[in-house]
Amino acid sequence: MVKALAKHGVQGMAQNGLPANKDAFRKTWNPKYTLRSHFDGVRALAFHPVEPVLVTASEDHTLKLWNLQKTVPAKKSASLDVEPIYTFRAHIGPVLSLAISSNGEQCFSGGIDATIQWWNMPSPNVDPYDTYEPNVLAGTLVAHTDAVWGLAYSGIKNQLLSCSADGTVRLWNPQEKLPCICTYNGDKGHGIPTSVDFIGCDPAHMVTSFNTGSTVIYDLETSQSLVMLSSQIDSDLQSSNHINRVVSHPTLPVTITAHEDRHIKFFDNKTGKMIHSMVAHLDAVTSLAVDPNGIYLMSGSHDCSIRLWNLDSKTCVQEITAHRKKLDESIYDVAFHPSKAYIASAGADALAKVFV
Template identity: 25%
Template sequence: MAKASLARDVAAVARGETLSCLWEREDRGGHFDLADRMFNSVREAWLSASKHNMADVKELIPEFFYLPEFLVNSNNFELGCKQNGVQLGDIVLPPWAKGDPREFIRVHRMALECDYVSQHIHEWIDLIFGYKQYGPPAVDATNVFHHLFYEGNVDIYNIDDPLKKNATIGFINNFGQIPKQLFKKPHPAKKISQRSSVVDPGPITPGLSFTTGDRLFFHNLDNLRPSLQPIKELKGPVGQIMQSDKSVLAVEQNKVLVPPTFNKYVAWGFADHSLRIGLYDSDKAILVCEAIMQSNGEIVTCVCPSVKLIITAGTSSVVTIWEYVRKQLNIKQSLYGHTDAVTCLACSPAYNVVVSGSRDATAIVWDLSRRIFVRQLRGHTAPIAAVAINELTGDIATCAGTWLHLWSINGEELASVNTCVGRADRMQQILCVAFSQIQEWDSQNVVMTGSTDGVVRMWSVDYVQVPKEDRQVVKEGVDTKENGVRNLVKQISISADFPGKDTASLVKSGSESSLSEDEGETTTEVESTQEEKIEGKKEIERAQEEKEMCSDEDTNQVNVHIL
């Protein structure tokens, strides 16, 4: 049975910068706990709690299901050395995680959502909050603890002896407290309907399935068909599409809808360089602000995180946060970081961040609450045309030229792929990008891109294990060695593409691409069977050079295929 304990929770996530400070300064008098008592290995923690030490009680805090960063000592904190000589650093993961914290979190979350857990969740409720918390049922279930752990057994405010009072408080803080009992009778089991599995039956993800009614569009790519009639007709090119309840809303270019009701829009790009707010139904402007050009240049892009905040950016390279109160627009903060015009913006209210993409080939993550710079995403080979943020996972997608990049919210590049197909002189540029984000643990989620060739493509991110061995890379006639290849290969492969109404069917180029990550560096391998791609323009060759593209002599390659 788990007991709520601040000390145990903070100890588990002590590798995070903020919580490490809390642990070091407040809980341990200026230093970390003894190395032998620190959380260091998933296997050792499991064996200690389940077999070797029955007095050891562990709690799976929420970070185990969504935050891979807490498993990595990215700040290189001095956590100490154990008695057996092992220096503490990153958490030692089980073999099925393939040495990758994100894979550990992904599979762990999938296990949490599986049918087996749903069928037995009532047993856990009985132990933690139910009838097995007290009395003979608790004794039969080996679920008893020290009397100080139970709510109401001690009143610390009535302890007169200060030494005894402090000792009691410290005892509870370090070893935890039993939650309040909510149920006196056995909790009923969850009803599990007949399910049909829609995920690959891999050995590390058995039993994960969804109901037939839960099947989503990316589970049925072969059945997707365009609508016979337009669902919305606009006066100009489409700028934003938004689903609200059971309807689909859309506005023209240089317009964005205002949440949460989406009955208003913000518009820009007028001859007088004004910023306007209008009604969605009547298209009538209710506010015109003409003071924009004076200090912020020409607006190129805009997002609305809330009904009171508007964020604009453009030719001045400055990201401006506006506050809309009492039918007036006032500048709340100007953010400086780009060296060229800002071309695109994306905002995540869930993570309270804004991402800006620029012609300087960088993207910047900004903290919306503190309105400060967080980090810069580099490595693009062209101006950034589109950015998107996954509201569930915090992952960030950036698009530059024909390249699609996927980043974690902490700036780690997870994968990248060149979406170019066909001849090199007919490359399609990516114009927009979006995430499917219904169930974050669903491995079949896709990243969708729209390109200048009128085709919508869906991309899936896969995790593939490759051997740990030296491999020979042949690049432009020069032999080089890549040592210490990491266990996990992250790749983006195409799931499906959907040509536009007036676009001819996509011709496969026979190209194959995969992405592999070595110790701190990502390499992309592309095999092409067409001479047109080999004889591409110099600009494309430079982009391929920066992405460290290599020939088909590398053995670890994954096809770009249509499912």
């Protein structure tokens, strides 16, 4: 976003120091880096909070650490290839979910093996040809009994949320001797959770989406469900109800959901009512991310495209074709860098791509 402001200079600013027009923050993203090294689909990715560094998690059972400043020119293209500087190995089976701590010192990964592995992040300048570092694996969080599909981290109390195919959502304080603080939806009353996030404007609350089409806000302390977010559409079609991702707006009491039926929906956390619904892609919407300033939403889909949306007007400001299909699946995850002008996507084609 900084680049975009520099481009428009002072003339784009109104008296109050805010952009005079909605487009002053507009940035057109262009492909820059291709991250090739995984042997199978890349299910999740996350950026370091301040460094030009990211972690990817793959169905090839590994996670990889990438430093975007360590590149090799790609053959026959303007983009740069990046080589991983570290490979994390501990999961038995595909790695499905990922979260990085707010200080960038730890990383957590959830797998089909029902474990959450907890890692100390190697230095961005680690030599990829160094010997194996046993102290990178900090521990394993064990309590789930099935695949861990979603993770979210909050720096306020340094807590981790996880959701699993076993039907539960769990809250963790990884540093504690008994790290699992609380369990939610133990009776599977709402279905199987598919995604989880801390509420940006109220970190004492979290939101979880379910395969039944329900989205529920919980009080983390009391573990009570506070608000059911409903779109008033009850159909018998389980698959069309299926929610792939839920994200909380960083500053507003708004929850956004991505659906198997190509929709993105917006909800008011206070009333539980739907604010807006739109057909956002040509295929299932798999992933969502809100930019750190809360102005743009990014969505990824099995239609092979990333779309950027103005959150205010709900209009699409850019579409990028990013990945190839593999067995009818394409993009699994998208992310904004918390403090630098990078976005990234993770694909079933075993690639991750970074745009600037």
